[in-house]
Amino acid sequence: MTTAPESIPQAPAEGERAVYDAVLLASFGGPEGQDDVIPFLRNVTAGRGIPDERLEEVATHYRANGGVSPINEQNRQLKSALEQELAERGIDVSMYWGNRNWGPYFTDTFRQMHDAGHRRVLVLVTSAYAGYSSNDQYLEDFERTLKDTGLEGELTLVKVRQFFYDKAFTHPNAEFLAAGVKDVRAQLEAGGKPEGRIKVLFVTHSIPTAVAERQGPARIKEIFGTDVYTAQHQALADHLMDSVEEAAGLDHQVVFQSRSGDPRTPWLEPDINDQIEEDADSYAGVVVMPFGFISDHMEVIWDLDTEAKETAEEHGLAFHRAPTTGVHPEFVSGLVDILGEYMLDAEGRPLAAGEQTVPGDWSDLTGDGGWGTPLEDPSA
Ligand SMILES: CC1=C(CCC(=O)O)c2cc3nc(cc4[nH]c(cc5[nH]c(cc1n2)c(C)c5CCC(=O)O)c(CCC(=O)O)c4C)C(CCC(=O)O)=C3C
Ligand SMILES: [Fe+2]
Known part of the structure; x- marks a missing residue:
């Protein structure tokens, strides 16, 4: 059995525990009609050398479903389930949703949050594990979006930890x-x-x-x-x-x-x-x-x-x-517990805490020497 002796989750870093006025649900995005399919796939693979034949093949998966990925509707449902859970617990925070590869794009959501007067944003990414595509690439997206929108220094974003072990x-x-x-x-x-x-x-x-x-x-x-x-x-x-x-x-x-x-x-x-x-x-x-x-x-x-x-x-x-976690009530309330590790009340106490169930020291799961060019095309 491969288990580590100690159980250590990734704790919020210095300064990440704070009062937040917005929560951003950050996800992948997907097409919502036949005309969206190829532009969406070009967004996903931008500059990463995925051959055209592969794009055509992947397009058929979406085409068979009317050009619609279920992912956006699933994120709308997750967002409203989280809003309901936050409201039931009396946690006063506005929720937003934005994507890497399809609308609502991060650029629009960031502007919208800023226009509404939000400055400290807690970010929940729809990936349970730490890895380049599921963590670091999102952080790169956020940095680029802050530059593109001129909101650097205006919006502070903190991404919550991975949760596969929670x-x-x-x-x-x-x-x-x-x-x-x-x-x-x-x-x-x-x-x-x-x-x-x-x-x-x-x-x-x-x-x-x-x-x-x-x-x-x-x-x-x-x-x-x-x-x-x-x-x-x-x-x-x-x-x-x-x-x-x-x-x-x-x-x-x-x-x-x-x-x-x-x-x-x-x-x-x-x-x-x-x-x-x-x-x-x-x-x-x-x-x-x-x-x-x-x-x-x-x-x-x-x-x-x-x-x-x-x-x-x-x-x-x-x-x-088997199904995926989706809007399972324990998933939704458990995610709010994890958000609560970062959110302080008026007395400076965290609002809630998750619970690590998979043993191991899961702190600091990053690319050791940087990720380099993760998906270079060997034929290039
Ligand atoms: C680790 C990982 C997750 C899990 C973590 C997470 O959930 O974030 C994930 C999720 C997803 N991947 C998705 C779709 C696609 N991923 C692609 C391509 C790629 N994925 C990669 C990795 C991952 N991907 C990688 C290394 C590539 C190669 C190029 C690149 O780095 O981009 C391509 C391009 C075409 C192709 O398949 O070649 C598509 C269309 C969708 C949306 C599905 C929908 O529409 O409902 C979701 C949630
Ligand atoms: Fe993928």
Whole structure:
């Protein structure tokens, strides 16, 4: 079992505990109609050497869904659920929403917040893990947006910590795992294979191995024997398997989806489809846990509900795709607890606190020597 002896979350840094007047929900963004699809994909891949054939292929995933990604509607729902939870707790703060790749863009949201008189903004990013795409790239976006809007020195932004190790994220996922195992057991029973072996596949977004290798700190690489991006997922997967009774004795593995970029550039493996194929002779069913994501956006519904499901069916495996945290009540209230670690009341006390459930020292999960050029095209 790969667990660190100490449990240390990332604490708010000096000066990050303050009185805030706005909370920004910061996300990826997605197209909302057929005409948006290609401009959106160009925004996502700007200057990063994703081949046109790959863009065309990804476009078909969106086109099959009317050119609409579910992600924006999911973020609207998360924003209103957070607003409701904040109001119920009497926390007086205005909520905003902005995206990296589609409207409402950060530039518009930043101006809107400033026009409304807000100066100290607490930022919640819709990614549970620390990594270049899920953390640092957002910080780069915020810096560029402050420059572009001339709001440097006017708006102060503080991004809250990652939360894959917090009850906000682990409790709903534990519930999903238990339900998934029960469902696959029921499917096997109904199919006359009650003794069939079940495997739990924990799936997350692949990233280039070179980007993963640049991330520190070294202590985590030593404990887990892998890169820090994978280690965060491994720690949560192990924790869920340990804490969910229904999953006792089952095999599990962290696998990856949605690789892109130049085919010659190595990305983290195995791909979920390859792993399902490899496991087909040894197992009767799979529980797929998309715990790399917080909502059922396009990458989840395409790569898992379409592709991975087909792969499993081709090989006669029972299949269950677990939900993502979405607007699960424990997720929403747990996120407000985490926001509350940073927000001080009139007496200078934090309004709330999250709770670390995955053991380990998860402080300071950044790129050790800088990220370099994370996604350079080897053919360039
Ligand atoms: C780690 C990670 C997360 C998880 C953390 C997080 O949640 O933030 C994530 C989330 C998402 N990725 C998404 C969509 C896309 N990602 C792409 C491309 C890429 N993702 C990468 C990494 C990640 N991505 C990387 C290293 C690339 C290569 C180029 C680049 O660095 O940009 C591309 C380009 C086309 C292609 O797939 O090649 C698209 C369309 C959507 C929206 C889905 C929707 O519309 O519902 C979401 C939430
Ligand atoms: Fe992505």
